[in-house]
Amino acid sequence: MLASKYPDLIKARSRELNLEYVGLAVKRYLELERLFEQLGVNVGAAKAAAAVLDPNKLPPPAPGDVQRGLLA
Incomplete structure (x- = not known):
């Protein structure tokens, strides 16, 4: 796991x-x-940022979305 290898x-x-x-x-x-x-990570702030989003109703990712989206 990356988190245990590069904490x-x-x-x-x-x-x-x-x-x-x-x-x-x-x-x-x-x-x-x-x-x-x-x-x-401020998990409380993360939960608030995603409060109105439903992970089951997101559009499918397009190429590059994950890489661009991971960093603020």
């Missing part, structure tokens, strides 16, 4: 993550909440 590097750049994407990830996979907290 310090990810922690140092955790503020660059798109909180909306983090919030969506936590909505879909609740077990990620603790991991994101350990990596220094």
